[in-house]
Amino acid sequence: NAGVTQTPKFQVLKTGQSMTLQCAQDMNHEYMSWYRQDPGMGLRLIHYSVGAGITDQGEVPNGYNVSRSTTEDFPLRLLSAAPSQTSVYFCASKGEWANVLTFGAGSRLTVL
């Protein structure tokens, strides 16, 4: 059981470049979500999904796109990276009702 897997762990981009952060889980969890964590700002929800084909915006969705074509995968796309998107990104998933929210190890993104 791999849990929640995020790739890449580290990435450096130039302003204007695009990239996709990958998130996969093998626990058949319906709920998946992306957070960013910045010093002094805590964890802020970017986008989330309650099942395949369903996505919704969180607190800070601007500049990010998501899709949920399968239960297992929930990629986060940056279409035109900006320095303000420099952050640590966490993917998390949970199963039905009582299940705990399980986190990936994080992806550290730097935009120059």
Add this chain to the structure above:
Amino acid sequence: KQEVTQIPAALSVPEGENLVLNCSFTDSAIYNLQWFRQDPGKGLTSLLLIQSSQREQTSGRLNASLDKSSGRSTLYIAASQPGDSATYLCAVLRKRGTSYDKVIFGPGTSLSVIP
């Protein structure tokens, strides 16, 4: 809009002390509340989960309580140890109709236990 706050923002205690971390939320329509621990530069580890119908949960030296009507949860750590030094975050799963939608986090409490 659900907002989650945590007090204090930082705490430094000598080893062996019992301590309480506080979490407050503005909307009592929650499905559950979860406490996490985060070590510097690491991911989040789940400590305790309390369902909205429960009053408390215990795991070893940790005890978490929930008072949904007042919008508060506390995490009690007994006999603190230097290894407890970390940031502690609470998170609420928002109720939506008969289901749930998103998980909102508080800003965390940074704990330092001095040997």
